[in-house]
Amino acid sequence: MKTKDTPVPKETGAVRVYGVLRDEILTMKLAPGSALDEVSLAERFTLSRSPIREALVRLSADGLVTMLPNRSTAVAPMNxxxxxxxxxxxxxxxxxxxxxxxxxxxxxxxxxxxxxxxxxxxxxxxxxxxxxxxxxxxxxxxxxxxxxxxxxxxxxxxxxxxxxxxxxxxxxxxxxxxxxxxxxxxxxxxxxxxxxxxxxxxxxxxxxxxxxxxxxxxxxxxxxxxxxxxxxxxxxxxxxxxx
Missing domain, CATH: 1.20.120.530 (GntR ligand-binding domain-like)
Structure with a gap:
């Protein structure tokens, strides 16, 4: 049970990135096949690459992004x-x-x-x-x-x-x-x-x-x-x- 002194858990960087990218993929703001560059995303969200990578791995588990053999990532295609x-x-x-x-x-x-x-x-x-x-x-x-x-x-x-x-x-x-x-x-x-x-x-x-x-x-x-x-x-x- 939460009290006034109980701290509210803060949203992590990875959770925030996951949520934003997921919404953009589902609403087609990020088109199928679009490249997702970790460096560019880190600059966009003002984060290190570690939480970016964590978010991308989670999106991959959802089937929304594809991890390519050359270690790059892209929005999953619609076949x-x-x-x-x-x-x-x-x-x-x-x-x-x-x-x-x-x-x-x-x-x-x-x-x-x-x-x-x-x-x-x-x-x-x-x-x-x-x-x-x-x-x-x-x-x-x-x-x-x-x-x-x-x-x-x-x-x-x-x-x-x-x-x-x-x-x-x-x-x-x-x-x-x-x-x-x-x-x-x-x-x-x-x-x-x-x-x-x-x-x-x-x-x-x-x-x-x-x-x-x-x-x-x-x-x-x-x-x-x-x-x-x-x-x-x-x-x-x-x-x-x-x-």
């Missing part, structure tokens, strides 16, 4: 050629953990799922207003991880966690595309989570799996719409012909 495989795996594992959560969740875990759902909805409302997706990405991740924990299978949960980590940058792009739609509401975005939570609470395994699959299919469809978008189709061009 679009493997996108169909990723989406297939996400769909399958999401269905599995959601179905198992409906079967095995405890009362306490159901309460945690509802709490995570409300936190996500609150973050969505803020994102719709500001266009800043980071809070939404984090709360979406926490919601699905809470469901994975309720599945009571650590192997499925760990695999699901890895897929969600890899999908965070795609979720950022997906949300940016969604915000181009007129009259977009937080309730509309959160509908899938509500249906999933209701099915888990009712312990309806079939319905929980169905809604988990629909949720994954919706993400797949909207992300493919993002890739196929054409923002210049209505631009009128006129050409002058030489006389």
């Amino acid at each position: 679009l050629s493997q996108l169909p495989e990723f989406l297939d795996a996400l769909d399958l594992i999401q269905r599995v953990v959601t179905r198992l959560a409906a079967r095995h969740r405890t009362t306490e875990q159901m309460s945690a799922i509802r709490k995570a759902q409300l936190a996500y909805e609150k973050a969505i409302k803020s994102c719709v207003k500001t266009g800043q997706s980071q809070a939404m990405i984090e709360k979406n991740y926490e919601y699905h991880i809470t469901i994975a924990t309720a599945s009571h299978n650590v192997y499925f949960a760990d695999l699901y966690r890895r897929l969600l980590e890899e999908g965070r940058r795609m979720l950022h792009l997906h949300f940016k595309f969604q915000t181009l739609q007129e009259n977009l509401t937080a309730e509309e975005i959160n509908d899938d989570h509500t249906l999933i939570s209701d099915a888990i609470e009712a312990q309806d395994e079939e319905l929980a799996e169905k809604y988990a699959h629909m949720h994954a299919a919706q993400f797949r469809g909207r992300f493919m719409q993002f890739l196929n978008r054409n923002l210049t189709s209505e631009v009128q061009l006129s050409y002058q012909t030489s006389s």
Whole structure:
């Protein structure tokens, strides 16, 4: 228990660097493949190279940066050629953990799922207003991880966690595309989570799996719409012909 005399732990340099770089990678401010030079980062954060290296190692463990053979580091690439495989795996594992959560969740875990759902909805409302997706990405991740924990299978949960980590940058792009739609509401975005939570609470395994699959299919469809978008189709061009 903290008292007035209890010192508040200070944020270390490595933790600060990790947090800033992680946000910049997830929001694509640092593009996939961008070089991360320890010397430049040390100058930017006014730190020695040791905490910079510690932060990069942690980001590497998250799958957000790649340690190259020549000891250099880069933001992890997004391999679009493997996108169909990723989406297939996400769909399958999401269905599995959601179905198992409906079967095995405890009362306490159901309460945690509802709490995570409300936190996500609150973050969505803020994102719709500001266009800043980071809070939404984090709360979406926490919601699905809470469901994975309720599945009571650590192997499925760990695999699901890895897929969600890899999908965070795609979720950022997906949300940016969604915000181009007129009259977009937080309730509309959160509908899938509500249906999933209701099915888990009712312990309806079939319905929980169905809604988990629909949720994954919706993400797949909207992300493919993002890739196929054409923002210049209505631009009128006129050409002058030489006389």
